[in-house]
Amino acid sequence: QSVLTQPPSASGTPGLRVTISCSGSSSNIGSNTVNWYQQLPGTAPKLLIYSNNQRPSGVPDRFSGSKSGTSASLAISGLQSEDEADYYCAAWDGSLNGWVFGGGTKLTVL
Amino acid sequence: QVQLQESGPGLVKPSETLSLTCTVSGGSINGYYWSWIRQPAGKGLEWIGRIYSTGSTTYNPSLKSRVTMSVDTFKNQLSLKLSSVTAADTAVYYCARVPQGAGLNVFWFDPWGQGTLVTVSS
Numbered sequence: 001q002s003v004l005t006q007p008p009s010a011s012g013t014p015g016l017r018v019t020i021s022c023s024g025s026s027s028n029i030g031s032n033t034v035n036w037y038q039q040l041p042g043t044a045p046k047l048l049i050y051s052n053n054q055r056p057s058g059v060p061d062r063f064s065g066s067k068s069g070t071s072a073s074l075a076i077s078g079l080q081s082e083d084e085a086d087y088y089c090a091a092w093d094g095s096l097n098g099w100v101f102g103g104g105t106k107l108t109v110l
Numbered sequence: 111q112v113q114l115q116e117s118g119p120g121l122v123k124p125s126e127t128l129s130l131t132c133t134v135s136g137g138s139i140n141g142y143y144w145s146w147i148r149q150p151a152g153k154g155l156e157w158i159g160r161i162y163s164t165g166s167t168t169y170n171p172s173l174k175s176r177v178t179m180s181v182d183t184f185k186n187q188l189s190l191k192l193s194s195v196t197a198a199d200t201a202v203y204y205c206a207r208v209p210q211g212a213g214l215n216v217f218w219f220d221p222w223g224q225g226t227l228v229t230v231s232s
Contacts, residue, residue: 096170
């Protein structure tokens with residue numbers, strides 16, 4: 001049981017837009033920034049979005065993040081087959097004094 | 111650019127201590143937090159703990175009694191020790207650098223090492 005809640009799966013067709021949600025509480029998302037990680041099959045996670053909505057150099061602007069209250073979202077527009085991966089949200093939890101992750105969302109590009 | 115490489119035994123017996131090393135290349139350990147994160151096969155990510163380059167540590171409360179992290183700034187290496195392991199500790203273990211942004215608790219994990227699989231079995 002993960003502290004942050006994500007849907008276990010999501011899907012979309014190439015070219016369209018998909019959104020992945022991440023729900024937390026006042027001790028994590030509600031009071032700290034959210035990061036998103038992309039894990040392609042058989043590889044290590046890679047930073048996708050940091051500080052709620054910032055993209056590291058090299059990440060396409062098709063990926064965007066947002067946060068409102070105790071929830072956050074990752075949006076992927078212009079879906080491509082290479083976007084098929086697991087996506088994780090993460091945030092610092094002040095009550096636990098540590099980082100917490102969502103359970104991950106497996107994105108399938110139909 | 112900074113690269114991280116985990117290393118250590120791939121097989122550990124139950125009740126023994128898991129020991130891993132993370133070697134940092136292309137940059138210095140100094141001035142950063144570093145974290146260990148693990149992932150059981152087919153499951154999600156679990157944060158194990160963090161260490162600052164000065165040696166200050168914060169551990170996941172659920173693992174705190176069994177975890178020890180250390181840093182060797184001369185060798186540019188981090189180490190993780192997890193004692194009294196069981197099959198539940200079987201996972202891929204990652205090390206990651208933890209850059210900090212402006213504001214309180216503004217951190218993220220980047221980059222990550224490729225990970226090393228540790229199996230706990232007799």
